[in-house]
Amino acid sequence: MASLELLLIFTLISGVIAYLVGKVHPKTGSILTIIVSGIVFASLAYFGLNEQLLTKVSYLPYISFIQTPLAIFFGVLVSFVFFMVSFFNPYFIDKYTYKAVYSLLYLLSLAGIIGIFFTDNFMTLFFFFELVVWSSLFLIPLGRDEEVSVWYFGFSVFGSFALLSAILLMQSVTGTFDITTGLQAVSGFNRLSVFILLLIAAFAKLGAFPLHYWLPKVLTDSPDPVTSIFSGGLEKLGAFIAVLGLVKLVPTGFFIDVMDMYLTHYILAILGSLTIIGGTVMAIRQDDAKKLLAYSSMSNGGYIIVALSLGSSAGISGGLYHIIAHAIASTAAFLAIGAVARQTNTTKMSELGGMLHKMPITYMVYLIAIISMAGIPPMGGFISKWLIFQGVINKGLILVAAATFFGSIGSFLYVFRPLAALFLGQELPQFKETIKEAPIVMLIPMVILSLLNIVTGVYPTNILAYINTLLVDLNIVQLDITRWTIVGTNGTLNPALIAVMFALGVFIAFIIFISLKKSRKVELMDTYTAANFIYTEELLHYSVDFYAPIERLYEPYIHFMKKFYQALANKVREVGALVKYYIFTSKPEVATFFIMLVIAILLWGDLV
Amino acid sequence: MSEFLASLEFINYIEMVVSVLLVVLAIFTLTMKSLIKSVLFLSSLSMLSVVSFVLLKAPDVAITEAVIGSGLVTTLFVFTLLYVHQKERDVS
Amino acid sequence: MLLYASVLLIVIGLYGLLTNRNVIKIILSLNVLEIGLNIFIITVGFLDLEEAIAPIITLQQRASVIVVDPLPQALVLTAIVIGVGTTAIGLSLAKKMYDKYHTFNLDEMGEE
């Protein structure tokens, strides 16, 4: 399907078909989502990367699309994530109350997100933005906690209104809804306003610092496949809008000569750093593996914001590469956790252990994913973090650099924990007999994503070359790359060489492991303290209170944002009560009187 | 004053009469002690507004007001009052 | 004249809203206000000429004949229909109130 509009119509119609089929047989409906998202991904990747995507067909009036490298970059990535996650759908469909609706909403959000990336008209963008918000809103309550979708809805509405105001402001100033020309034509104070409003929308979608509150909740409590598409796909929508605001819009505001940077961009970098720190700190203290990954997702969103706000080629290419690397890694990690959750019905780290013996492939997938997320070579996350560090250091942003380094080290601390708690350690007695490896269909996407994690870490040249064409489109200096190396200002990176060194190291470690004497395998309950047999083995699970000393350092401060939002809600309620007490009392004439008073005041302006 | 009266035509007299009647009926509507009488005065006020619409050369609005404003709204009020009447009789 | 009459109707309706404590009377005041407002909007588009006619005329004749403004009429037409809807909602609320308190008077209902 070489025409984008045809692709969108196809996705929407097959969503309806999947719904109708799902009404009769839910599993078949969910299998349809695999096929459809596969077709969408294949056509976008094949025709898009060869620049043969037809966008001027106009089956739909007033809705126009354009093929830009940026759109293809995001479209291919997100449709790939949707395709990979869709393999999980048939196995999770039995857990939902509304089985047929799930398939419909899944394809609707896919169509919406593709529409957002490829449109060149802001009103169309807003339409598809709302499509994504509403369809994903109803995906969330299929999971554990329905109240979470209220949080998501609140922040999404805030973001939507910011986006709509930005669009209308831009239109009133420039007279056009066209994205590229409009963003370039808007000027002066209006440009600053459009910038701020667009960034509010981006922050609300990406879950970055002041508007982050919904993200961990949603990622924790929605169903496992939905978590994966949120982390890998829908969150990237915010990154896309951030690119629009930070890169496509001509920068504005006070220019700081010393830093070679605009003040607004510096503030964004600081906010991104706060997101990184907050996500990392909160991730360290979680017991639920999914919640831990959720906070890590948040902190990675902070990296994207920091990278994009730098404005240099290293920064922006690092940010775009991080979008890819994090999408792949976090999708893989969440899928692995989802697979464990499906087999054991829990994601609490203190309730699990020894899964390595039962689910070795899932373990490998998770291991590779977290190595990438922590930014350790030879995985994709390392390349992007290296580029981001380069960009930050070149600009000389000490505070931001400290935050990014802190996030990187913090991610060592936290990603290791679920690995140790879930997969390593002793097998728990309740899971000893019943647990098996995940079904083969679920393993397919996980293995593909793991291979991609390695490929993006060892041979990033192709992707970086594509990012370079994208940078040309955005009027930014290209990154200096050769076939095997990336040239930064502070040195040259050779990912393949590093990978070879790592492989060598692993090989040597393996030889040592084989040649040394094996340790004795100890049963979990084979423990005595002061000659007493211990029954409550959960307390001895070594992931319980793992980082208690570190946690104690910042324990009093963690509820800061929660308190802020609660206070905000209370204030709004108080204002409502005040209005109700003075105006909308049990006496209707009082309200009438106030309405008449307002009319009289308005008329007074005409009289004098 | 006499010049003003001389300049008036027949249609202006009708307009004046309708205007005065509109205001009088509106006052009656709100000052009646009995609710059903109020409703009936509202209905007649609505009918008279139909005349004013015709005078203002708005036949579409006149037809609509005649059917909806004076017909259906009055029925709604009457049904509500009938219901209350029924309830009162049930209680006593 | 009709302009002043319509403004007076609005004033009477507002006075009724301000002074009445009976739910049915309040809805009646609203209806009086609405009729006044409708007449007022129609007078905005009125053309006080002998030759001005109601806006029902074929396309060929429109260049030579003056008509009154059709736009306020269209707006009032819709306003009347919506007025029925609001009155119906108000009356059903009044009915519910009566079911609960056995009176239409707001003073006798008590605070709740």
Added chain:
Amino acid sequence: MKKILAFIFAITLGVMIILSLSNNELFTDFGDTNHYDGISSGYITSEVGGDEEPALVPVNIVTGILVDYRGFDTLGEVTVLFVSSIGVALLLGVASPKRINLNFKPNFMLSVGSRALFGVMFLTGIYIVLHAKTSPGGSFPGGAMIASSILILYLSNDTFRTDVSKFKLGKSLAASGFVLVGLIGLLFTGEFLANFHPFIMDTILVLIAIDVAGGIVGIIDNFLTEERV
């Protein structure tokens, strides 16, 4: 005291309205409107609709504004009526509805006469709807008249209640049909509710009439029901 204050305040507001209108450049004096300079001239000369054929422009300009130039507004207004009908049903709706016993038995004259009147009113309503393009009236009064005719039958006949529910279904279908006709216009000319064939306007008129009739019948039906004891 309170009444005097209210009186003074209301009168002040009325005086303010009249004073502010009398010295206002934006607001012309009574009977002196200059709408040929404003937006209405586009509707009168049918320039707003583009190069439309004379056959497509209705003689009744008000109908043209309601159904063609501002059809989207009318769709919204139909929705308001629809929602208020639903609101009344929610407020007054009961689990097992029964007609209110109205304390009067329709005698022979009433039941026969109402049937005769029903036919006349029903046909008049249909006539008003179908001739809305050339004569005063339109789908709103026409629909209301159809609703009134049914109401008369309803009052004279105790067993009529069950047939009313069919009308509510018609209301929902008509509202959907309105949107559907609009989408047909979008499909053929790229404009929502485009008026490219005389049939389109007739269809919309009939659909609005059904919707209005259904909405009003639903409202009155709810007013005349109570819980079955």
